[in-house]
Structure formats: structure tokens, C-alpha cells
Amino acid sequence: MAPTDLPGSEQGTGPTARRMILGTQLRRLRERAGLSRAKAAWEIRASESKISRMELGRVGFKERDVTDLLTMYGVHDPAERDWALQMAQESNQPGWWHPYNDLVPSWFDNYIGLEEAASRIRTYELMFVPGLLQTERYARAVIGRGDPDFRDEGVERKVGLRMRRQKLLAGPKPPRLWAVLDEAVLERPFGGAAVLKAQIDHLLELTELPTVTIQVIPFEMSGFAAESAFSLLQFAEPDLPNIAYVEHLNGAQYLEKPEDLEVYGRAFDRLAVDAETPDRTRQMLLKKRAEL
Numbered sequence: 001m002a003p004t005d006l007p008g009s010e011q012g013t014g015p016t017a018r019r020m021i022l023g024t025q026l027r028r029l030r031e032r033a034g035l036s037r038a039k040a041a042w043e044i045r046a047s048e049s050k051i052s053r054m055e056l057g058r059v060g061f062k063e064r065d066v067t068d069l070l071t072m073y074g075v076h077d078p079a080e081r082d083w084a085l086q087m088a089q090e091s092n093q094p095g096w097w098h099p100y101n102d103l104v105p106s107w108f109d110n111y112i113g114l115e116e117a118a119s120r121i122r123t124y125e126l127m128f129v130p131g132l133l134q135t136e137r138y139a140r141a142v143i144g145r146g147d148p149d150f151r152d153e154g155v156e157r158k159v160g161l162r163m164r165r166q167k168l169l170a171g172p173k174p175p176r177l178w179a180v181l182d183e184a185v186l187e188r189p190f191g192g193a194a195v196l197k198a199q200i201d202h203l204l205e206l207t208e209l210p211t212v213t214i215q216v217i218p219f220e221m222s223g224f225a226a227e228s229a230f231s232l233l234q235f236a237e238p239d240l241p242n243i244a245y246v247e248h249l250n251g252a253q254y255l256e257k258p259e260d261l262e263v264y265g266r267a268f269d270r271l272a273v274d275a276e277t278p279d280r281t282r283q284m285l286l287k288k289r290a291e292l
Contacts, residue, residue, distance in 0.1 A: 016113020018091035020057030021239045022084060026066070027055040029073040043072045058110075061088035100161045103154065107252045111245055116168060118175045119236040122268050125229045126182040126222075128190070129199055131162050132169060133179060133206060133214075138199040139163070141191030148191030169212070178213040180271045182222050186288050197292040200285050207282055215275035216284050225270035232264055 030040055030051075037051040044051075044065045053059045066088045070081055097104060097112050104112070115121065115132075123130050128142055137148040139162045144150030168174060189196040206212045231245045244255040244264040255261065276284060 014113045014116045015091045015093050015095050016057070016110055017117035017235070017237065017240055018087050019060070020241075021237065022061060022066075022087040022091055023055045023057035024239045024241075025084070025087075026069060026073075029070070029075060030055075033073040035072070040069060040072065044068050057091075060092045063088050096164070097161060100157060103158055103161065105251075110254065111252065112165065114233055114243060114245075115165065115175075117235055117237070117240065118233040119173075120176045120178075120234040121231060122178045122180075123229075123231040124180045124226055124268060124271055125185060127185065127188070127229065129181065129185055129203070130179050132166055132177060133203060134162060134166075135195075135199050135202045136163055137191055137195050138202075141195055146190060148195045169206075169209070174209075174211045176211050176213075178215075178272075180215045180217060180268070180275050182217050183219050183284075184222065186216065186285075189292075193292045197289055200289045200292075204282065204285055204289075207278065207285075213278055214281055215272060215278060216281045217271060217275040218284075221274040225274055226267045230264055230267075232261075232268060 030037070037048045037055075041048045041051045046065070050059070054061065054065075063085055066084050067081075070084055075081060075084075095113055095116070097109070101109065121132075123132075128134070129138060131139070134142070136159060139159050140150060140155060141148040143158045143162075144152070144155045169177065186196075186200070203214060207214050228246065233243045233245065235242070241256045242261055244253075244261055246253045246255065255264070275281070
């Protein structure tokens with residue numbers, strides 16, 4: 001592989017994405033060499049499950065392990081070896097969200113890194129306005145159990161993390177964000193009518209961005225295409241797999257299999273058809289705002 005063909009060099013690719021890119025490349029090299037995971041594991045004095053986690057980008061990389069695997073896979077080109085070692089170093093660097101790790105569940109840590117690297121985000125929400133679209137007071141009300149003025153160090157840091165995530169929408173290469181909201185979201189006045197009104201104002205402002213699309217599903221079409229919230233992430237980097245992300249009470253699923261992605265992709269397509277068009281959604285938002 002020529003240096004110019006090496007993946008993951010695009011500026012802004014964070015440590016989570018780099019782990020996945022390096023893992024994908026190591027899997028390809030192992031398969032090209034005709035070696036099993038068990039054989040690779042023996043070479044670096046590890047378990048077969050560790051090789052699997054490395055190839056999925058679920059764990060950090062030790063430079064010695066990467067060096068040994070490259071040698072075993074017959075990779076001797078200096079540029080390719082240097083690339084792999086650099087990716088290993090950079091993938092082990094903490095992301096910007098590292099200071100919040102005591103607040104962020106381990107299963108959500110990866111999502112923040114993938115969200116940062118995504119070129120397209122499609123999300124469906126039934127309960128709240130999605131985190132990337134929330135105002136600060138709405139976010140504080142959601143996190144603070146309905147009180148938009150609740151002051152607590154933990155709540156403030158969680159709100160700060162949510163606001164920091166939103167910076168990607170105003171970055172030099174913002175993702176295309178397509179959010180479908182159940183109409184029930186607009187009927188839950190977290191923090192009171194004034195907070196919801198300001199939140200709707202914010203949604204209206206966001207609809208003017210060329211990279212943001214918002215649709216609302218009216219009550220009469222609610223619940224047919226999907227029964228729970230989920231997000232779909234796509235990446236410009238071809239070595240990153242598309243992902244469907246589904247949260248539950250004590251964790252989350254990261255679905256990468258084509259058959260799973262097809263199910264969620266079809267569900268989102270159905271949601272977009274059932275929802276009001278972006279223009280009619282703006283009219284719904286304006287009407288709701290006038291009622292508050």
C-alpha cells in the first residue's frame with residue numbers, strides 16, 4: 001500500500017475512529033497473510049478475543065503488539081509500518097471528552113468519538129429533542145429532572161459536555177444531520193413553557209442551516225415505523241463501517257452487520273416518509289411556538 005493510499009489521515013479524525021481504522025487494516029493484513037486470529041494471538045502472547053477486539057477498534061493498541069503483528073503479516077514497507085505505529089499512538093490519545101469520563105458511561109464514550117468523525121448522522125427521537133439540537137436550558141432541564149435552573153456540579157458538567165458536542169455542527173466540515181422527532185417531543189415542556197419556546201426557536205434557527213434537516217412525525221403516524229429511538233452514523237472514511245446506535249437502560253448496541261443496518265435504514269426511510277416535510281415541519285414549529 002502506497003503512503004498516499006493509507007486511510008485515516010484526514011484532519012479531524014479522532015482517536016475512536018483511528019482505532020477502528022487501524023483495526024480494520026490489521027484484519028485485512030491478517031486475512032491477506034492467511035492467518036487465523038488464534039495464530040496472531042499466539043504471536044503477541046494474547047487471547048484470540050483480544051485480537052478480535054483490536055480488529056474491531058474496541059481497545060487501545062500497544063506499539064509492540066502492532067510491530068509484532070506487522071512483521072508476522074509480512075509488512076516490511078517503512079511507510080506502511082510508520083503509518084500503523086503513528087495510528088496506534090494517536091488512537092491512544094485521549095479525546096476532548098476525556099475530562100468528562102467520570103460522567104460518561106463507557107458505552108457512550110465510543111459514540112462521542114464516532115459522532116465526531118461522522119459525515120452523516122440520522123437520528124430518531126420520541127422523548128426529547130436530540131442532544132445535538134438542545135439549548136442549554138432545555139438540556140439542563142432534561143438532565144436536572146425538569147428544573148432548568150438546577151445548579152449542581154455534575155449537572156453543569158453534563159450540560160457542558162452536551163454543549164461541547166454541538167460544536168461539530170459549526171465546524172469546518174460539519175456532518176449532515178437529519179433528525180426526525182415524534183410530535184410528542186413538542187408536547188413535553190421540560191423546564192416550562194418558556195424553555196420549550198426557546199428550544200423551538202433554536203430548532204427553527206437550525207433548520208436554516210444547509211447541513212441540518214428536521215422533520216416531525218404527527219401523532220396520527222406515530223409509532224408505526226419504529227418503537228424506540230436510534231441513530232445511524234455514516235463516515236466519509238471508507239475504512240469505517242456504518243453504524244446503527246441503539247441505547248437501552250444500562251448500555252447501548254453498536255450494530256454493524258449489513259442485515260441490521262438494512263433494518264434500521266428502512267425504518268428511518270419510513271419515518272422520513274411518514275413525517276411532515278421539512279417545510280411543513282417549520283409550520284408546525286411556528287404554530288406550536290405561537291401556542292406557548
